[in-house]
Amino acid sequence: MKVFVSGDAASRSVGADRTVQAIAEQARQLGRDVSIVRTGTRGMLWLEPLVEVQTSTGRVAYGPVTPDDVPSLFAAGFLDGGAHTLGHGGTDDMPWLKRQQRLMFARVGVIDPLSLEDYRAHGGMVGLERARALSNEALLQEIVTSGLRGRGGAGFPTGIKWRTVRQAEAVRKYIVCNADEGDSGTFADRMLIEGDPFLLLEGMLIAGLAVGATRGVVYLRSEYPHAIATMRRAIAIAREHDVLNEAFDVDVRVGGGAYVCGEETSLLESIEGRRGQVRAKPPLPAHHGLFGRPTVVNNVLSLAAVPWILEHGGQAYADYGMGRSRGSMPMQIAGNVRHGGVFECAFGITLRELVYDLGGGTYSGRPVRAVQVGGPLGAYFPDSLLDTPMDYEAMAAAGGLVGHGGIVVFDDTVDMARQARFAFEFCAIESCGKCTPCRIGSTRGVETLDKVAHGIEPARNLELVQDLCTLLTDASLCALGGLTPLPVMSALTHFREDFGPRATA
Numbered sequence: 001m002k003v004f005v006s007g008d009a010a011s012r013s014v015g016a017d018r019t020v021q022a023i024a025e026q027a028r029q030l031g032r033d034v035s036i037v038r039t040g041t042r043g044m045l046w047l048e049p050l051v052e053v054q055t056s057t058g059r060v061a062y063g064p065v066t067p068d069d070v071p072s073l074f075a076a077g078f079l080d081g082g083a084h085t086l087g088h089g090g091t092d093d094m095p096w097l098k099r100q101q102r103l104m105f106a107r108v109g110v111i112d113p114l115s116l117e118d119y120r121a122h123g124g125m126v127g128l129e130r131a132r133a134l135s136n137e138a139l140l141q142e143i144v145t146s147g148l149r150g151r152g153g154a155g156f157p158t159g160i161k162w163r164t165v166r167q168a169e170a171v172r173k174y175i176v177c178n179a180d181e182g183d184s185g186t187f188a189d190r191m192l193i194e195g196d197p198f199l200l201l202e203g204m205l206i207a208g209l210a211v212g213a214t215r216g217v218v219y220l221r222s223e224y225p226h227a228i229a230t231m232r233r234a235i236a237i238a239r240e241h242d243v244l245n246e247a248f249d250v251d252v253r254v255g256g257g258a259y260v261c262g263e264e265t266s267l268l269e270s271i272e273g274r275r276g277q278v279r280a281k282p283p284l285p286a287h288h289g290l291f292g293r294p295t296v297v298n299n300v301l302s303l304a305a306v307p308w309i310l311e312h313g314g315q316a317y318a319d320y321g322m323g324r325s326r327g328s329m330p331m332q333i334a335g336n337v338r339h340g341g342v343f344e345c346a347f348g349i350t351l352r353e354l355v356y357d358l359g360g361g362t363y364s365g366r367p368v369r370a371v372q373v374g375g376p377l378g379a380y381f382p383d384s385l386l387d388t389p390m391d392y393e394a395m396a397a398a399g400g401l402v403g404h405g406g407i408v409v410f411d412d413t414v415d416m417a418r419q420a421r422f423a424f425e426f427c428a429i430e431s432c433g434k435c436t437p438c439r440i441g442s443t444r445g446v447e448t449l450d451k452v453a454h455g456i457e458p459a460r461n462l463e464l465v466q467d468l469c470t471l472l473t474d475a476s477l478c479a480l481g482g483l484t485p486l487p488v489m490s491a492l493t494h495f496r497e498d499f500g501p502r503a504t505a
Contacts, residue, residue, distance in 0.1 A: 001032065001033060001034050001035065001053070001054070001079050002034075002035050002036075002037060002053070002054040003023060003034055003035070003036045003037070003051060003052070003053050003054075003079070004036075004037050004038075004039050004051070004052040004053075004054070004059065004109075005019060005020050005023070005036060005037075005038060005039070005049060005050070005051050005052075006038070006039055006040060006041040006042070006048060006049065006050060006109065007038030007039065007040075007113075007194075007226075008040050008041045008190075008191060008194040008195060008226065009190065009194065009224070009225075009226045009227070010041060010045055010048060010187070010191075011041050011048040011049050011050070012226070014048050014049060014064070015049055015066060015067070016048065016049035018066075018067050019049045019051065019065050019066060019067055019070065020036055020038070021067070022067035022070040023036060023051070023070055024036060026070050026071060026074050027074075030074060032074075032079065034079070037112050038112070038113075039108075039109050039110065039111065039112065039113065039195065040108040040109050040113055040191060040192075040194050040195015040196060041108070041109055041191060041194075041195065041341075042091070042097065042108070042109035043096070043105065043108070043109070043191065043341040043342035043343065043344075044063075044094070044096050044097075044339070044341050045340050045341040046064075046338065046339050046340060046341070047061075047063035047064050047088070048063065048064055049063060049064055049065050049066075050062070050063035050064065050065070051063060051065045051073075051078075052091055053078060053079055053080075053081060055080060055081040057081070057090065058090050058091070058092060059090065059091040059092070060078075060081040060087065060088075060089065060090060060091065061087070061088040061089070061090075061091040061094065062078060062084060062086045062087050062088065063086060063088065064086070065086060069086060072084065073086070096339070096341070096343070096358065099343075099345070099358070100343055100344050100345055101320060101328050101344060101345050101346050102328075102344045103305065103308045103317070103320075103327070103328045103344065104192065104199070104301060104304045104305055104308065104328065104330060104344060105191075105192065105195075105196075105330060105342065105344045106122075106123075106308075107119070107122050107123075107124070107195070107196045107199065108191060108192060108195030108196045109195060110122065111196065113194060113195050113196060113197055113198075113230060113234070114197070114230065114233055114234060114237060116198060116237055116238070116241055116243070119196070119198040119199075123311070124198055124199065124202065124307075125198075125202060125243075125307075126307070126310075126311045127202060127206060127306065127307030127308065127309070127310035127311040128202050128205055128206055128307065128310070130310045130311060131205075131206045131209050131210070131310045132209065136166065136209070136210060136212070139206070139209060139210045139310070140159060140162055140163055140166060140210050141159075141314070142309055142310060142313065142314040143158055143159040143162060143210065143306070143309060143314065144157070144159030144160070144163070144314070145159075145313075145314030145315055145318060146159070146305075146309045146314035146315075146317040146318050146326065146327065147314075147317070147318045147321070147324065147325075147326030147327065148302065148305055148306075148309065148317065148326065148327055149302075149324075149325070149326075149392065150298065150299060150302050151299045151300075151301035151302045151305070151329065151404065151405070152178055152262070152298070152299030152301070152302065152404060153299075153374070153375070153401070153402075153403045153404055153479070154479070155392045155402065158298065158302055161286055161296060161298075162207065162210050162211050162296060164284070164286040164287070164294075165211040165213070165286045165294045165295065165296050166210065166211045166212060168286065168287055168294035170293050170294050171293075172213075172214060172215065172291075172293050173211055173212055173213035173214070173215075173293055173294045173295065173296075174213055174215050174216065174217065174289060174290040174291075174293055174294075174295040174296070175204050175207045175208050175211070175213045175215070175216040175217075175295075175296050175298070175303075176216070176217045176219060176264075176267070176268070176271070176285075176289070176290055176295055176296065176297045176298075177200065177204060177216065177217065177218045177219065177298060177299075177300060177303055178219055178262065178264065178267055178297055178298065178299050178300070179193065179218055179219055179220045179221070179224075179227070179231075179299075179300050180219055180220070180221050180255055180261050180262040180267060181221065181224070181262075181300070181404070182221065182257070182259045182261075182262050182375075183262075183374070183375025183376060183377075183378075183403065183404050183406045184334075184375060184376050184406065184408060185332060185334035185335060185372075185375065185406040185407065185408040186332050186334075186375060186404045186405065186406035187332055187334075187342070188300075188301060188330040188332050188342050188404070188405060189227075189299070189300040189301065189404075190224050190226075190227045191342055192300055192301070192304055192330075193220075193224075193227040193230060193231055193300065194226055194227050194230050196304075197230050197231050197233075197234035198234055198238065198243075199304050199307060200218070200231075200300060200303055200304055201234060201235070201238055201243070201244070201250060202306075202307045203302075203303030203304050203305070203306040203307055204216045204218075204248075204250060204303055205243075205244075205248055206306050206307065206310055207296055207298065207303060207306065208248040209248075211294075211296055213248070213296065214246075214247065214248055214249075215248070215249060215250075215251075216248065216249070216250035216251070217250065217251055217252075217253055217271055217290070218231055218250060218251070218252050218253070219253050219254075219255055219261075219267050219270070219271060220252060220253070220254055220255070221254070221255050221256075221257045221261075222254050222255065222256055222257050223257050228252060228254060231252050232252050235250055235251070235252065238250075253270075253271050255267075255270050255276070256270075258270075258276045258430065258432075259426075259430040259480065260276055260277075260278065260430055260431070260432045260478070260480050261276040263278055263478045263479060263480065264285055264297040265278050265279035265281065265285065265478075266278050266279075266432060266478070267297065268285060268289055268290050268295070268297070271290060272290070272291065275432075276432060277432040277433070277434045278432055278434050278435070278477045278478040280477060285297050299404070301329075301330060301404075301405075305317070305327060305328075320346035320347070321346045321347035321348060321391065322346075322347055322348040322389065322391050323347075323391055323392075323393055323394070324391075324392065324393060325347035325348070325391035325392045325393065325402075326347070327346070327347070328344050328345060328346050328347070329344070329345070329346075329347055329390065329402070329405050330342050330343070330344040330405055331343045331344070331345065331349070331354055331390065331405045331407060332404075332405055332406045332407060333354055333355070333358060333359045333407050333409070334406065334407065334408050334409070335372075335407075335408035335409040335410060336362045336363050336364055336409050336410055336411050337355070337359040337360065337361070337362060337363055337409040338359060338360030338361055338362065338363050339358065339359050339360040340359065343358055347389070347390055347391040347392075348389045348390065348391055349389065349390050350386065350387050350388060350389050350390070351371055351373065351381060351385070351386045351387070351388055351390065351407070352386040352387055354390070354407055355368060355371055355386065355407070355409055356368075359407075359409060362409060362411040364411050364413075366411035366412050366413065367411060367412045368383065368386075368409060368410070368411060368412075369382070369383075369410055369411055369412040369413075369414055369495075370382060370410045370414055370416060370419075370491075370494075370495065371386065371407060371408070371409050371410070372407070372408045372410070372419075372487065373390075373395065373400050373401070373402070373403065373406070373407055374395075374400060374401040374402060374403025374404065374405075374406060374486075375403045375404060375406050376422075376423065376426050376487065377403070377423070377479065377480070377483035377484055377486055377487060378400060378401055378403050378406070378483075378486060378487065379398075379399050379400035379401070379486045379487060379489075379490035380410075380416065380419065380487060380490045380491050380494060380495070381398070381400060381490070381494075382494040382495070384494075385398050385494075388400075390402060390405075399486070399489075399490055399493070400486065400490070401483070401486065415498055416491040416494075416495035416498040416499075417449065417452070417453060417491070417495075417498040417499045417500075419487065419491055420449060420487060420488045420491040420492060420499075421445075421446060421449045421450070421453075423484055423487040423488050423491075424442050424443075424445030424446045424449065424484065424488065425442075425446050426484075427442035427445075427472075427480060427481060427484040428442035428443045428445075428446060430480060431480060431481065432480075434477060435475070435476055435477040435478075435481060436475075437471050437472050437475040437476045437481050438472065438476045438477070438478075438480055438481025438484075441468050441471055441472050441476075441481065442472070442481070442484060444468060445465060445468050445469075445472075445484075445488065448461050448464050448465050448468065449461075449465060449499075452465075452499055452500065453500075453501065454501065455500070455501035458499070458500055458501070462492070462499060465488065465492070466489070466492075468485075469484075469485030469488055469489050470485075472484055472485050473485050
């Protein structure tokens, strides 16, 4: 009898390991032969620890299951899918999962993440096999046709980036996976690595074939110990099975957790052993990247989309989405929300659907006042803009960005002036210090908003804040300084009533 329990970091944080121990102990006492498989999470974080059992009609879900619930589950015959107050019926029939279009996350929560056999049995490596049968140009054309754009935030066309590296002349080229997931309210990279690490390796192998690279690096932050361990073990298994070898091999590099190291040139500096500071561009990493060699720097989700594209064809991927935003995006719903988690769907779903239909509104039960999209440098959306579809152009037209797909919900108790101040403060703390607008401008922003809060010439100082934002946008070297004005100005534009002495009285 097979029982599936998530072993990802979020599930463990709410007691999944203790639940597993309780199931094993209860089965031993009852003489039941139970095999427990640790998987990734299905993304329904409010139901963790989620326990699934394999029945003749498919998997049946129960959750959230604490150790104290285990005896009653056995008494109810849960190993055969028996009825219980924690039961949710067939896992695949649950509305949260049925509404999704899981292209990248199809195996997450389903397979044993560290079983290459399980990965292959669920369609793994099919994309790589097809890639090996194609010419380099045909392979690149599939990525171009798919319309895949960088999922890390910038949204740059992946096919163009790969073609640039392909055309560069060098004795060695690199594929660097940016897994430095540092945005507040984002966790899709971690979930994917912990739940399906071979998918990322397959995507990197295909990228290596496409551009002629022989080495890959996964750059992970130190706050993700479980993901680091899973990735290292997956690489070792892939080497044992000759999936990784001299033709293309991958290593893991662990960063200290500086936000700016999510920027591609800072990341490269960090891998090379230096302080993570932004490099002035040009030259682009595609020409002069890791150790001065042509380098593809892609986010986890960008590379994870590649195997599906090769398996099903670029046009099949492009059939998802809207406008110039093609394919799917794992939306991460977090903050003050009833049902938080990862929901993968085609571009075009609205913020209102994500916050209310899927997220269930606020956890506090109070009205939603603001939704921040795209991490700490993303814009705050008021209720009047929640019908904005999640696609790159529509979000930009509304003054925001898709970013890494993170959505953080706030109820009506939020102080938006404090949120704007936090944006400046965050930039000041995380700035690498290389450019003056980011290093000094962010600090002056904190000081100026403090003056507004204390009633010191509020009108004049709010004008100064706007001037600072223009300077940061126009003169910063990278997105940290360049995007900090988004949360500040969106808060000032949509929630002006919070800016004044009343806000901190």
